[in-house]
Amino acid sequence: MDKIEQLRREIAEKEAELVQLRAQLVDAEKLSAGIENDKDEGEGEWKWPLAESDYERYSRQMIVPNFGLQGQLNIKHAKVLLVGAGGLGCPAAAYLAGAGVGTLGLVDGDAVEASNLHRQVAHSTDRVGMMKVDSAVTYLKGLNPTITYRAHATHLTPQNAEEIVSQYDLVLDCTDHPTSRYLISDICVLLSKPLISASAFQTSGQLIVLNNPPGKGPCYRCVFPKPPPPESVIGCGEGGIIGPVVGVMGVLQALEAIKLLVRGDHLKSRAGDEEAVKQVGMLLFSAMGDVPFRTVRMRGKRKGCFACAGDDSALTLNELKTSMDYIQFCGVNQPVKLLQPEERISVVEYERISRESKTHLLLDVREKEHFGLSNIRGSINIPIGRFTAHRGEGSELSDLIPGDVPPDAPIYIVCRVGNDSQIATKKLKDLGVDRNGERFIGDILGGLKAWKAAVDPSLPFI
Known part of the structure; x- marks a missing residue:
């Protein structure tokens, strides 16, 4: 990686040097043209308001109606x-x-x-x-x-x-x-x-x-x-x-x-x-x-x-x-602080839980486009909008929790950086899904960003 970065820097430096040389060439050509005009008594001095090279470079826009020479001079100055x-x-x-x-x-x-x-x-x-x-x-x-x-x-x-x-x-x-x-x-x-x-x-x-x-x-x-x-x-x-x-x-x-x-x-x-x-x-x-x-x-x-x-x-x-x-x-969008420390777990702790294959449910509340690019193995995508739009009427929760999940299975919720996951966790608790604390529902601290940093560096973080 160091070699790649070094090569990129060298290419960028050479590219910048090439641009400078081209600019110097343009200046030299202008100077040379001026000298030639001075030497050519038949031609005399250049009497037009723009340089000859400008007439060539900007001619296509200057001939547009209501643009003209004055328009180009306004732009030039x-x-x-x-x-x-x-x-x-x-x-x-x-x-x-x-x-x-x-x-x-x-x-x-x-x-x-x-x-x-x-x-x-x-x-x-x-x-x-x-x-x-x-x-x-x-x-x-x-x-x-x-x-x-x-x-x-x-x-x-x-x-x-x-x-x-x-x-x-x-x-x-x-x-x-x-x-x-x-x-x-x-x-x-x-x-x-x-x-x-x-x-x-x-x-x-x-x-x-x-x-x-x-x-x-x-x-x-x-x-x-x-x-x-x-x-x-x-x-x-x-x-x-x-x-x-x-x-x-x-x-x-x-x-x-x-x-x-x-x-x-x-x-x-x-x-x-x-x-x-x-x-x-x-x-x-x-x-x-x-x-x-x-x-x-x-x-x-x-x-x-x-x-x-x-x-x-x-x-x-x-x-x-x-x-x-x-x-x-x-205004400053302050980090979400809706949950107590005991309602949250670290990515390392969740990695241990998933490795031990304990029965549980992992909900990823990012949008489906984010989920489709990268996700934690075994997670289920329920976008946060479904949680915020849920009115809590009746006991129908199949749009938030799959029906085949055991009623006592813990629910862990993850998002991009750990904000939306707290909102979703609180919503499920407000709906009574935790049965007054009998069932654990909590979010994963730091979300996918923390997961990439501490557990799986290969995970694309978008």
């Missing part, structure tokens, strides 16, 4: 920041780099993992372990070495947000958590930056353009005054994501950014131009729906908004840096 270099950020960055955005910045504090590669198309197997921003810049330089890239290898925080975001004209929120969304929206309001926000989960996504024009369009808090309950926030690691779904949303973010840049919307706020606020709509995408795209009309600026109510706003740059706690605002 723009500075765009992408917060997140993952499933949304990779395709968005690729198309913005391809379009010729003058300066492209990426903010991300995570490293590339193998589980990212099915959807985060700017990364590769030989760059696993590399910081995502560095991996993405390596890829983007191979795509377009003629523009400027800035890699911010850190998470965006209230303390560094002003310093980073102030360098750019337009921001794309390519993150996947409410805490980040509120922070990014707040700093964009304070610094008068238009914001393009998108999200994707499983087979659906959504997109909305915020704070556009700056100071007039609604912010994220206007649309979502309250964050979702913390227990309802499920990441891709648990809920899953289809690669093309997040790819679609990232591409749409890039498209919205190009539209704003070509029109020069990012310049109007600085020039003091007046413009009517357009109706804000949220684009919803459902990959499995009969109608994959639909738009929902959203409210405009909300009177008394904490962030964007103008002179009445309670939010300031100093407030954001010193007092804003986005984790507290969005």
Whole structure:
């Protein structure tokens, strides 16, 4: 394994070196072309606003109606920041780099993992372990070495947000958590930056353009005054994501950014131009729906908004840096603590019980897709939704416990990390399945994650 990692690092280093050499070649060719033009008295100086290589590279988009030379110049002089270099950020960055955005910045504090590669198309197997921003810049330089890239290898925080975001004209929120969304929206309001926000989960996504024009369009808090309950926030690691779904949303973010840049919307706020606020709509995408795209009309600026109510706003740059706690605002999903220690057993203890072949029942309460990928031998899959939806009416429990299980057989319950298993255990006890303590019902501490760590390292943990 050490040899494999060493080879991966060497390949990544060589790949990055090759990208740098290609960029140097482009610069050398530009310099050489300039010298040749100076020597050629018949031709004279190059008098066109773009370099000759730019006309060749961007010609297919410049000939599109309402795009033209001015649109390309607007893009060339723009500075765009992408917060997140993952499933949304990779395709968005690729198309913005391809379009010729003058300066492209990426903010991300995570490293590339193998589980990212099915959807985060700017990364590769030989760059696993590399910081995502560095991996993405390596890829983007191979795509377009003629523009400027800035890699911010850190998470965006209230303390560094002003310093980073102030360098750019337009921001794309390519993150996947409410805490980040509120922070990014707040700093964009304070610094008068238009914001393009998108999200994707499983087979659906959504997109909305915020704070556009700056100071007039609604912010994220206007649309979502309250964050979702913390227990309802499920990441891709648990809920899953289809690669093309997040790819679609990232591409749409890039498209919205190009539209704003070509029109020069990012310049109007600085020039003091007046413009009517357009109706804000949220684009919803459902990959499995009969109608994959639909738009929902959203409210405009909300009177008394904490962030964007103008002179009445309670939010300031100093407030954001010193007092804003986005984790507290969005809430923290605390570990479930429903059972007493005597109602729980360790994975080592359960492994001994299963080895001794004592009659018992092991229920795995993960979703069927998780169960189908990996499970403990002998376990039966009853998804947690069946427990939470059970009304407890009558004595019919066959949907939770197989009918051929002896009435005195102990029941052990396992899940991914030991949270849902407690909920299911308590539900069975509330239904009286334990017969007032005569029958043992308990969960397995730490779930499948602990089982892999202490009992069976070969178990795929998803």
